[in-house]
Amino acid sequence: MPDPFPHLHVASGYSLQYGASHPHTLVERAVEQEMDTLALTDRDGTYGAVKFAKACLSGGVRPVLGVDLAHLPTQATDVRRTRTPVRGGAFRDPRLPRVTFLAAAGGPGGGRAGWAAVCRLVSATHLSGERGTPVLDLDLLARELAGPLGAGQLVVLLGPGSEVGAAATRRRDDLAEAALARWRALVPAENLLVELVSHRLPGSRSGGGWGPGTTPHAARMAGVARRAGLGTILSNAVRYADRRDAPTIDVLDAARRLVALGSADLRHIGPDAFRGNAEGFLKSGKQMQEVAEEIARTAGLGDPAREARQLLARTRAVADRCALDPRADLGLGEVHFPEFTLSGEGASADVLLRARCEGAIGDRYGSAPRQRIWKRLDDELETIRTLGYASYFLTVGDVTDLIREMGVRCAARGSGAGSLVNYLLGISGVDPIRHGLLMERFLSPLRRALPDIDVDVESARRLEVYTAILDQYGGERCVCVSMMDTYRVRHAVRDVGAALGMPPGETDAIAKAFPHIRARDARAALRELPELRASGLGEERLDLMFGLVERLDGLPRHIAVHPCGVLLSDATLLDRTPVEASYAGFPMSQFDKDDVEDLGLLKLDVLGIRMQSSMAHALAEIQRVDDVVVDLDDEEQVPFDDPATYAMISAAKTLGVFQIESPGQRELVGKSGIESFEDIITDISLFRPGPVKSDMITPYLEAKQGWKAPVYLHDDLRPILGQTRGVVVFHEQVIEMIARFARVSYAEADERRRALGDVEGMAETRLWFFPRALAHGYPLRVVEDVWKVLEAFASFGFCKAHAAAFALPTYQSAWLKAHWPAHFIAGLLTHDPGMYPKRLILDDARQLGIAVLGLDVNTSEQTYVVEKLPSPVVEPAETPYGIRLALAEVKGINEGEVERVVAARPYHSLTDFWHRARVSRPIAERLVLAGGFDSVYGIGTSSEGVGRRGRVTRRDLLLQVAELDRHARAVERAGRGRGLAGRRPTAAGGSAPGSRARTVADQAAVRNSSDPLEREAAPSTERHALADQGVWARAAAQSRATAAPRPVTSVQLALDLGDEPGEGEVSGLPELSPQERMNAELEILGLDASRHVVETYATFLRQLGTTRSSELLQRRSKSELLVAGVKVATQTPPIRSGRRVIFLTLDDSTGPVDATFFEDAQGPYAATVFHSWLLVVRGELRRTGHRGVSLRATGCWALPELFALWQSHGAGEAGIEAVRAAMAVVPAGFGVEEPERRRVLVHSSGFRMSPYSDIKPAGEETKDVARKLWHRSPGSAG
Template sequence: MPDPFVHLRVASAYSLRHGASQPAELVARAAEHEMDTLGLTDRDGLYGAIRFAGACRDAGIAPVLGIDLAVHPGNVTEAGNLPAGTCERSERGGLGVAPQRLCVLASSRAGWAALCRLTSAAHLSGQRGRPVADRATIMEYAAGGELVVLLGADSDVGRAVVERPEVAERLLRDWAQVLPPQALVVGVSDHQLPGRGIGSSVQAARLLALADHCRVPAVLTNAVRMAHRDQAPTIDVLDCARRLVPLDARNVDRRNAEAWLKSGKEMAVLAELLARRAGRGADGGSRLIAETRMLAMRCRLDPRRDLGLGEIHLPELSVIGGGTRVGDAQKLLANRCEAGISARYGTADEAIRRRLDEELAVIAQHGFASYFLTVDDVVRLVRGRGCRVAARGSGAGSLVNHLLGISGVDPIRHGLIMERFLSPLRKSLPDIDLDVESHRREEIYQQILAAYGGERVACVAMLETYRVRHAVRDVGAALSLPPGEIDAIAKAFPHIRARDARAALRDLPELRAAGLAERRLDLLFELVESLDGLPRHVALHPCGVLLSDATLLDRTPVEASFAGYPMSQFDKDDVEEIGMLKLDVLGIRMQSSMSHAVAEVERTTGERIDLESLADNGFSDPDTYRLIGEARTLGCFQIESPGQRELIGKFGPSDFTDIIIDISLFRPGPVKSDMVRPFLEARQGYARPSHLHPDLEPFLRETCGVVVFHEQVIQIIATLSGCSLAIADEVRRALGSVTGQADAKAWFIPTAIGRGYSPVVVQRVWQVLESFASFGFCKAHAAAFALPTFQSAWLKTHWPAHFLAGVLTHDPGMYPKRLILEEARRCGVALLGLDVNASADGYLVERLPEVADTGAAPDSPPRWGIRLSLAEVKGINATEVARIVAGRPYRSLTDFWNRAQVSAPVVERLVLAGGFDAVHRLGTATSVRRGRLTRRDLLLTVADLQRDSRAGIKQARRARGLAGGAARRVGPVDGAASDPRDRALAQSRRPAEVRPPEIQLPLDFTEDADPVPSGLPELTDSERVQAELAVLGLDVSRHVVDFYAPLLAALQVTRSRDLLSVRRRQGVLVAGVKVATQTPPIRSGRRVVFLTLDDTTGPVDATFFEDAQGPYARTIFGSWLLVVRGELRRTGPRGVSVLADGCWDLGELFERWQSVLELTGDRERALTAVRDLLAEVPEDFGGGARRMLVHPSGFRQSAYADIKPAGGSGPAGSPAAGAPRKLWHSSPGSSGR
């Protein structure tokens, strides 16, 4: 028999930085107590409601859903701001005043809809991030009787009941008068605290007595904040993190550890004590428990019936039909596909017609026509804006998507199958992701919102959870550690789970070398691990957009994102649970880069390039495949990483299918399952392809008999078993788990043998399926990626300057811009310095002037250069860039100062970076420039101009800020505003746009004194490069490594361009600027670090396995100029890398060399001193236990391998030497900043 008590007021971890337990943990605890119903009333949102309902469904527990809201007695929207003391503030050092709160419970499907809309109203009124409702708003949504208002200890009634009982009675009667019958209850909580405050036994008894006196039903709650009592320290840290105050008894809410999910027996004892204190009589406690259960039974929700789990809601045909008279969505879809046949194929052969009919039949079976029409509508909208758009994912396998223009990949030509995307057996909505230009993504969001309206569109939320770095910062601040120490500890860790903090201290040599295992830090890391996975912050999902019918706001609450977009409170998994169309509109920087390149080609030559037309000749361009095969792919989409360049160097792709295979092979699954080696052996002729059986050869031939694609797995299962492709895909999906593999094997082997295949063949095929099926890659997904891969490689082959200008402008890859600049030089593209009269907000291409007597042929192609961007200047903002461009040309620094309205620090940086060299014709650097201007003179001029401005001279010309008219920020709107778009926009925290001034022609201000030479020497080459690195993050005038050339030559360091001439397995020293570190998963499960250096002649790739990491890990991750020792590895005809066994800081070696040389004047002794350093064996911090993650199939992976693609996090920061953050990329598995 279930426990009769029901916890109705429960806060989970989705009460951000208030609750300590995940919804599933609370449900599991309730199941242990044999409870059949459990409530969830998170603070300020319904963020955890869907996953809580799902956990309850799985545990056989009925959910009760509500919200804990801050309440203000006045009208929140009248003044546009919250009154003082309404909401607890998260500002350092200030607790503010705790708000009055109440809980609202939903009692039906209509109640859930009202709860969602009430939550939205609370968030879209007042200020972003401080949701608050007034009594009028609550009355509006509770008027239908489907909501229940629960007044607890922290409500206006609860706060007044002890000290001002007559006021409490008046307030309670007021609530009873304005709410429908049975819509008001009083919730009493007794945390057995002394005194008379919230949670005290005195307050609880008096509140219960008041409810009885006013004949208002009362229920017992425990105001739960944690599933287990031992989570109380975590609660304290969360309170401090929320308020930004140190951990102290004065700064935390709890006074004991009673706010946990107690058993029904414990709550019954509490009820009896409370009833006696309130004068309820002998059965008072049991009546209180019964009344609590009665309310719970009334508010129990059915996840499917009341929340709509499993339902699907798509935009109405009237919205997506485009004004057509066709009233049936399926007919409209068929008509558009027919039009697509004419556009794509001209005429349809029998195979195309049969495939289209099959796909349309499946779509009709599921009723998904509106889904495809909606995606088509969005694609048309994006293209109508002149923005590049492409589909990714398994949707590329659909002919319907190809005919509609959603996907540019022809599934017929490339052998893609629909069933991997959508089949008769898969009832969930298919998933189509759209790639758009990254810099126009928000513009596309705005267009979608405008087209569909705020009642049908919202963005998806992303609940950011505590990982180790955030946890260290919050716990460290709570423990009052010095800010510098907190920062150093946080940045020392790779981007791992908080729960792995102490394990990482044992496992990772770079952390042990940093001395973080001190006993004094034990409490810090214990609390850090307790925060693991708890939601910390709500943010806008980077790409998810919800599209629905007009009932969207009945099924999800919305709030304003930082940028002012209406944002659902549910994440990507939750919205799929409740049947919403989630369209991922991803901002892809490579799409922006290619768009920039195409625009630059047209601007500089007048030629218009259509990248989509490359498919017309089957992507056949020998020059492009030559570039790919030679691994000259820096900057190209998907094929630029060290591992990819190694793979394509061995592979040598020669057609579009090869690119698809290459992209599929270079995935964690295929790498871990050892697909790459047998494929390359067969491809290069070292082994004969094995197709397992002649019936399988048609779809294994292209991959040399190796199972690479999910589609091949599906086809193998279907061929040998005789089942449909739809059933085969279900079997493939089951192979990802141990149980699923056992069930699939029990079905597949006898079925295949029964169809006449020999047991030996069937067993061999099963071994292949068992090994590879869960690790393959979707061919359709790879084909969708291969399209921009080929397009980017084609642009680099034929228009390198224009393509690399796009790459530099939009920064799409894993490498820093300084390496792309070096690549441009290697491609014969000149690098043009910063110039206030020529540079813009992006990198521009310029035709170089003809040089006489070059010996070039008369018809030789023009030479191009890339002009540096103003946006690279440290501290400059978009408004300042716009002003600079609008005011051009400038005749002098003083003219620029007077008209461009740029801050003095930015002007100084422009001078240091050479932005005025051309204006004042400074020329090249020399140590002394007698009688001529230098950059030092210009810096003196800036100082003079700044002094004059401060003194008020030329104040009119120096006016800044809102010149030209500033964009007006709209204040909070009235709650009656109907469209959530407007109300969300009113809460945008984005800085208001400032328009640049009207273009001003350069006038001859005779009073403006031009800079005059002072006799100061020009900056040295070293000073110039230091300034460029500090201002731009780029070494423009000279490569950093050039300054170390004498030492590198003496050490006989091998340059990148010479590595191809070195024998295999020969020992080498290489050196350069670190440009990337990665820790990808490998088959052995060991941790590996891939390091890429740039030495002016090209990239050098080095690999550190675990044995070599111990003594050198801190240098690998912490230094930016490195010397690496190792032996050469051949990775293909033109591919080499270094198997590293040592690593040193180049700066430290150079300092030793220079100091001995200056002291003795003996170059040989100086070199010997450096070699002695190289010969020293540093302290080995290796030897830690190797933690591995084991897949159900038996494959292993390092716990510290990258868990998301390279480039997913920002570049690492600067080491102690002071290198700028732009210098290198650091993957998530890499330690250091």
């Protein structure tokens, strides 16, 4: 028998850090208990509403939707408030009253109007107050209820957390009745109800036996409601689906309140944050009936059984009034198009779309034959007309026009590149006819899926583009899409550790030990990942922590704006989605990209692509430096058959080039030999999980290189598979094969291709395909062979339109590197678009003969810029260009300081700079140490001038900065004493000149070390110990010890402040050594600009017998050798076997070295790979094409440790023997043992992958964490 009880106050995990269950889990629990109605009333928003409604639709449960909002008190409150400490020492009051609003389905306009009222109320609450802390003002509520939607669209529940509940806690019936009177003035009596909740708590310290959650408290509220003539309903204030989830609530409460479990602060912060027991779960109707009877007995208002039945009946009646139809009321499955009239034209959208497309044919195709073009255009326009999408295409076209009018680079990506209409509108720059792309892969009359057009813009101007789009279409019709940041293992470890009272340092170290994986995989990772097995984190004392960590998996933490999604809709948009402000101030839907698609809201993805910014920067530098205007989109200027570009790609010299710079891609382009734009399209498609899994690469390469002849199962396949040498690579090829053999349209063929992605669809398609192919005369053997190909490759191919859209910026970036390398690399360094750190990009510039010009206060700009070198060109440059380091790279400098430095130039001295640039002391010191004043004082950059007397040194300038700062403080103190203001600006990342904070020159400790780089860098910005910081302290100590007197100068104040510092004076201190200069560069700039880090170890590495990158091609394949260098990247991509593989890239100053660690080598060495940055790697050489090599790694050691061991044995042959002996020993705990069986994820398509791989299945995104010194992929620890 169905359970008639409906829970009307339920919080899911989308009540951020308050609820403990996902919406679908709550619905599943309700279905198990045979409930037919369930509410979701999350706190502060409706973030989970769409997912909840879909789950209800699938489970046959009627959804009730609402929101739980805090509001400003309407009466004087007790001044003795419990306040909770938060970060930064501030306090916040958690006891604001809260009220639940339900969307009414029975009011005027039905459920759709009720849902619209909830959306509008939530939006108004968020947009009227402080971001992140929505608080409803009842005056605002009155205005909303008096508006067009009306008061009858909302049902209001006043529960234990309301002012009525607070008055009941204090046993002040008079205050409770006054609060009810105020609410009755706002809300019709039939829509105002008192919510009774009893978790059968024994009482609370704040209210004795009358605290919220107790039965006496609920009974008192029932009495107040009866005297006021208001109805009551029963709820359980649900926060979790199952009683076993209660411990998760404890952790969430502690994390939200920033206090430890068991803390007095947590116990006294109010009724809604301390669970007291485990009763706040989704109880059955029978359990709730017992609660109702208990409340009725305690209230003593009549027959308890009768009162309980009436209470349950009223609760049921409210549920019936508020139950929504997900399709009719929320609009699931509908489509809402943009209002085309906003584009400023009055014609029919279909007519205007045709006119615009036809008018563009001449520009796009010139005098080319038109018959095929016209036929394709007619077909596409008919599909668009049938689906009603004309206004969407016109709107997107207007958006791309708007972007280009702003001077922002813009390009389409995704399957939309297969549309001729998109090409003619200028949305896409790829000709679909020329490259054999199909509209049906993007949009089909047989498929009602919404079109999804992605537009790439310059990342540096993405927010500017967002602003322009929102201004153009207005906040009523255009908002950003949101995304929910959920608990993964690192977040979960930190919050659980804090809740358990663990030391922050220990918690942080544990979190950083994990790769970026799901929280639910924490304990499995401890068993399976060798770097974690060696960490000691599997101790029994940590079992409780990891158990709680896994409970938090996937629960939402906070909302953020989606990095690219923009909604384009009509004037009713805000009736279907609540809106709040993003951190940057953009209006943002509370729904994510999947939710908005379910609601039929058309989304345009405007992605900020750093490569587009890099190319724009390069083009600007070409015009500035060389007075040449290059248009990358002009095929006459940038032809697609440029020999130099393809020669560079085939030689795998593609560091920094879009899409083809990773170790795997460089190996692939080196093997395949790229000769055309079509080859680039194929290469990009092959380097995807599907093609890798189904082994498309090997047969393609064999045919491409002529090692084997292409195999065509039938002559009809030659035109379809000719480009890929008989191998099925693209989805479009599968569509064409099905269409050709079954004689169906591309639209139907694509539907059949999509069905091949699961077992049931595969079987149905086989029964459909065979009769049709045989009926058209194909032999059974051929049909069977073709079917095997379809069966094997259909679910693993890649969309050719997507690859073609990627191939365009790939080719353009490669062309720039081949013809304007200095300008291109300046763009790379400024916008950092690739997977490698800037120091490797700079090293690549050196390999190309481009001079790296040091930091200079008179010539460096905020960005990296190109300079023409004087003739004759100074070595090592082999081109007439150099790249000047950017001021923005200086550690701690802010944008304002950079602007002041640039605006006040030129500078004639450090004193001149100090007075006019007005930077903080730490920034001035860093500029000195990084060489920013070398050109001003003629300080040499080679070791020949080091230590020469009679010249100003960087140490002298450091002393002068200290003197200038001392004098500035004296002036400031004197000015304050006489009522004068004279403070210099404070820099971000550094103290103001008048502060007493420790600065570089104040560091007294001098670290003595045999290894100048002994402190290895940790993967955090707080511990950049790449350089021996002793150079800073030594420079300061020597400067103070030998400071010379300064000449007296006048001060333009009637104050006796002593001498003003003069110009830099020679103190006799030696100049920084080359090693010290490099260390300073690493610490301040994150770059080793003057010399390579590995040069420090040159003698040792030569004695050890390491091979340099430039020498690898001369070595025999399969020979064992040692390489050494700076770690620049780690990756853990998926491979065919489903096992975990680690790709490591080192830089040794002559080029990159790629090494691969398979599982047999990871056990002893994975921790070293991830947690050290200077490495020695042993491995077997592998040839990867005529210009490519890599290592199959068999060992890995930290270079500084080996270096120290060598030095401790005399830095000679004895030291080398000691090092080799140490390298021969397998690290403790990793003997010869059978590896433990590991988990493998198998997706519905059959694709197998390690749960610790970087690349996730479609629809799951990973976030790259930027690293200044090396790239560390999401699958990597550290």
